[in-house]
Amino acid sequence: MVTCSVVAQALQVLCLLTIGSWNFRVYAHAQDHDHSNHHQSLDKPDGSDLKFKHTAKDGQAMEGNRRSSKETLTFQDKTEILNFMIGPEDFFQQYISKRKPVLITDSIHHWPAYTLWSEEYLTEKLGDETVSVKVDSQEQMSMKKMTMKEFIENYKSDPLTLSQEVYPSLDGDISVPTCLKCASLFQGSFTTDMQISSGRSRSSLHVEEKDALLCALKGNQSVTLVSPLESRNLRADEGNPIGTSPIDITQNIDSISSDRYMTFDMHEGDMLYIPSLWWRQLSLHQGGHIIVMVSWILKTGILTGNIDHNKFKNPGSKLSFSDALIQYEEVMQQVGRTAVRPQCQDEDTFMNDYAFESAKDETHDGPDFNEDEDCHFDRDHQLSPCLLPEDACDAGEEELECTRYVLEYCYEWEDRGCVVDLPQALNRLSHAELEDLQHGHSHLEP
Structure with a gap:
């Protein structure tokens, strides 16, 4: 112990x-306050307006600009990018146990959701469902209830963001990532959340309680991560609600130790591992966005x-x-x-094969x-x-x-x-x- x-x-x-x-x-359970829903509008678009047309073949890149394999990011050349999926044993030993963020590019093209989750598909599956939507105006943020159909019809023209658990009827569209296929590591219960927005917004700097994979189904975004070791410099004790920072990290990066933060540029089809309680801030580029967050808890005794x-x-x-x-x-x-390297057996399963906390x-x-x-x-x-x-x-x-x-x-x-x-x-x-x-x-x- x-x-x-x-x-x-x-x-x-x-x-x-x-x-x-x-x-x-x-x-x-879902927190009383959703840190990821605190957004600030961006004065300027942070990227190009994307076309959401995918190729028919799994694994191929979609239309739009992609990074080259030689492209590097910040974090003093310590930021890790994998151009391939890895198994759960390596993922645990190299990243989870070391609490080391990693970007895995082009890793969710095979998900049914990647090609199926169009506006027409979501309207057909969930059009009559009542959803709570965040309305983010220049004056204030408020919540509003509407049907999914109404949200789909208006979210690109109005400052609307939908953020909630993935509906059970959509769980079968999400494949369990290969790096998580290990019954001996995880509780057997995953949490999946989805966010849909028109982009051109920035979340608050905040923490989440679970390890997670941030998966970009539609749209490009920049994600800045900061180690919890910098919590004092981030004025964590002044956050309201608790778990948020009052500062915009994009405007205060000079106050952070250079070896304790990193910024990832994510494209459609990428997934990013974020350790629990790491500070994160998302800047969504212009254009429609669909993000899925898969989070989990390790079994007791693993670490x-x-x-x-x-x-x-x-x-x-x-x-x-x-x-x-x-x-x-x-x-x-x-x-x-x-940490001891785990022994895992591959399981070709989908999220709806697991017991969900909801x-x-x-x-x-x-x-x-x-x-x-x-x-x-x-x-x-x-x-x-x-x-x-x-x-x-x-x-x-x-x-x-x-x-x-x-x-x-x-x-x-x-x-x-x-x-x-x-x-x-x-x-x-x-x-x-x-x-x-x-x-x-x-x-x-x-």
Whole structure:
């Protein structure tokens, strides 16, 4: 079990910093705030207006400009680009365990979605579905409900963006990437989200909780990634909501260490691996865009190892969000160095062959975790949060009490769960929930 003494020290005052509304499950439901939906309009188009005509043969490039195989990107020549797909063993050993972003070019041309997801197809499949759409005007951002048909008819002329989970009827159009075909690595549950927009916009600088592959079905974009180790320079503690940065990285890149950020130029058919809790900002070029995000959680025990306790210092009187992100990255990099190469068997499957966690799924409305679900905390400890009664972490005030209990537990005991789950928990909170947990002590008992 991975432990870290700095957590017990730092969480003494984290109970005052406090967090709220924590889903204790290893994989989280859709967040209350969607960082990727905070967009800024661009004054100028950031690329050419694309033609979305694909060739009939899988694997061939579509019409439009493509990079040459010799083209290089930023990040001091350390940015990695693969012009071929790799297997899950190499993907895990070279990139996931090392938390190293990589762009895999021309890697999703074989997906049915790549050729099928036209405006006509989406209207036919989902035209009557009611969707929530972001309206991004110069004055303010707002949400509006409309049918998918209405959105398709208007999104290119109006500043509209659709961002949500992929509908089950479309899951069969998405192939499981070869680099993820490994039952021994992943929980067996993937999350897929889709975004459709007209481009000429830029997302906020934000973090997401899971490792993910960003897949460009339509349109070109630039993606800037920044290591969590730069969280203080990114003013992470000033973000509102938590998990966003108040700065535009494209305008403040000089403040970041040159070996801790990179910018990728993505074209249609490319996929980009983004490690969990890395800062990312997307700049969509002009023209229609369809993006699919495939995210996952590794099985418990895949990344294990001994933590060098001397490496971590008490950050002071308060463990901030920045501190939590930095500590998380340092721990995960250290553990990743001793990761064992997995043994995987290829599986030619599609996303609809997997069990999906979904905010639309009403079959999982019980407590946040139970005996059948993985829990990062030590089950052998008699006070482990994993041993709380099943109804102790129901939504509402019970969930708040559950969070209090975990904070007090982490102050008293060294536990891997305190290190691994803390940044994700902080990322889900509102400022009101932070204030709420500054008072009282938990009355829960396992």
